[in-house]
Amino acid sequence: MRDIVIVGAGMAGLGAAEALRAAGFDGTITLIGEEPHRPYSRPPLSKEVLTGKGSPLGVVLRDEPEFDALHLDLRTGVRAERLRPGGRAVDLSDGTSVTADGVIIATGAAARRPDTDLAGVHVLRTLDDARAVRAALETEERIVVAGAGFIGAEVAASARSLGLDVVLVEAAPTPLTRVVDPRVGRVLTDLHRDNGVEVRLGTAVTGFEGDGRVERVRLSDGTAVETGLVVAGLGVTMNTGWLAGSGVELDERLGGVRCDAYCATTVPGVYAVGDLASWPHPRYGGRIRLEHWTNAGEQAELAARNLLAGENGRRPYTPVPYFWSDQYGMKIQLLGRAAPAETVEFVHGSPEDRKFVAFFGDGGMLVGVLGLRSTPKVMRYRGLLEKPTTWDEALAAAGITAGA
Ligand SMILES: Cc1cc2nc3c(=O)[nH]c(=O)nc-3n(C[C@H](O)[C@H](O)[C@H](O)COP(=O)(O)OP(=O)(O)OC[C@H]3O[C@@H](n4cnc5c(N)ncnc54)[C@H](O)[C@@H]3O)c2cc1C
Structure with a gap:
């Protein structure tokens, strides 16, 4: 593999490029981004950028020396118009095309x-x-x-x-x-x-x-x-229009691109990552798709390594989903999923204190942990979601006797 094209220069696109280099790939990486900017961080856009409290550099993902060290062929302000059938070339809005031995789709989503x-x-x-x-x-x-x-x-x-x-x-x-x-x-x-x-x-x-x-x-x-x-803030639509006719199958139920457990699409040598990628997660009873910052980086890293590994050294993607939000100076953190849930239990603190950790259960199993102003406690329970944990085992880990 000599030429890899990454389409979409957000967190997932950049994460894929970094993972390719970290894995020793020294061929050409072309990173195509429709926006005029170098990859930047979206989470501060609704927080520090609006309040003016963060530094203007707060959205910069990598400083210049770090970014330049990746030796990317970065094309900003250019749209991918089409992935050719078979996935070996991408046609761009400036009239040029790039050929590829491997493609990583990271075009994310657009606001509705x-x-x-x-x-x-x-x-x-x-x-x-x-x-x-x-x-x-x-x-x-x-x-x-x-x-x-x-x-x-x-x-x-x-x-x-x-x-x-x-x-x-x-x-x-x-x-x-x-x-x-x-x-x-x-x-x-x-x-x-x-x-x-x-x-x-x-x-x-x-x-x-x-x-x-x-x-x-x-x-x-x-x-x-x-x-x-x-x-x-009415949700998003997936940036998949440019994939029409490519053979890359879309996910009709969840939106976005339908991947297998290794983040591979239905076209060999083409992977998809970040907000637009759905895949089967063994601990969530089917396919999921996550619009979370941490997922964009983690999934990109695994997909890039799988692309290089070929059929035999690939690993399935089985993360603990993680999301945070900052509101009124308070941090909300979610591990796993918090809806739908049959059971909700506030295991530390209380809603009245505006400081708590809540467990979410479904089918007798722990499926999620959410905390408000409780970072260390939330993170302590991450291990419970890395493997199947029954509701009673989860309560016991929090020091609560089931049924008490
Ligand atoms: C305002 C805001 C706040 C957020 N806050 C949080 C938070 O607090 N915590 C959290 O976990 N997550 C947060 N998120 C979500 C997080 O930012 C996303 O999950 C993450 O940005 C997804 O990265 P991505 O690379 O998959 O997609 P994107 O960030 O959408 O990047 C995709 C890039 O591809 C480009 N592109 C699209 N189509 C084409 C094309 N055809 N050709 C070339 N380029 C194309 C797009 O212009 C875009 O730059 C927030 C998102 C927003 C918008």
Whole structure:
């Protein structure tokens, strides 16, 4: 293998390039990124970049000497338009093509945009999006955040810390319905309310009004909120359009690219990693796909090594999923999964203290651990999720007698 093309210059793309070099690959690595920037870190975009509290370097993933030492053929501001059938060449938006002995797909996801072209209505996925939202936060007094997923929740917290009036609108009855059980979702709602956010649950945004710029947001309960700034956190769509006709199979249920246990796609020599890759995880009863920062790096590392290893030295990808979020100066951390769950138990602290560790169980097994302001305790339980652990064993590890 002499030429490897990585498409998508985010965390997963960069992680794959680093892993290839760390494994001793000294051929050509072409890294193609649609954005004009070198790979950067997205988590600060809804936190430090909006509050202005972090350094402007906070989004830089690798400093220049470290990045240059990878000796990549980096093409920024260029889109991959097509992966040719068989996966041995990628056609680019500048009219050129790159040939490849191996391809790593790392094109991630794009923010779902609300159906309006009024100015003042933003999404938050890229550095350019974050800079635009930051500028708007400096001039506006009220913001409507549509969608109380993690990104919406972080935008609400950042805007509050800058003193704006914040209205957080969520169609579901609790925030984060896809990610955490409602019993914990309710606690996270209270966090926003404690901090002065107006939270409207079970309410959808039905339209935007204004003359060129947004002036008002219409809601499904018949009311309207006057505002010049909206950030929509309505989830993402997968950047898979360029794979049409390539033979790379997509995952119709979870979205993204369908991989096997080794992160390989249905085209030999083509792997997929990061937000857009689904794969069968033996401890979660089927396929999963994770939109988590840590996963992007870990999956990229394993896939890169598997690509080099060929059929025989490959390892399956069986991580403990990990996600964190920072809101109102508090860290929320999740290991494993927290929804759906049959059983939820607060094993340390309590929701009232705004400091706790909760276990999530399903089918008699521990499936997730979530902590608020409890980093060392959460991390202590990681080992329980590296192997099958029954609910009773998990409670015992936390010093709780089952049924007591
Ligand atoms: C605002 C924000 C805050 C977040 N905060 C957290 C957090 O606190 N904790 C956490 O665990 N996770 C967080 N995440 C999620 C985390 O950032 C993602 O899981 C991670 O960025 C995924 O990396 P990726 O490389 O798979 O995809 P991406 O980061 O989406 O990178 C893909 C890159 O590919 C490019 N691309 C797409 N199509 C093409 C094409 N056809 N040709 C060339 N290039 C293309 C895109 O422009 C993009 O630059 C956050 C995400 C956002 C947006």
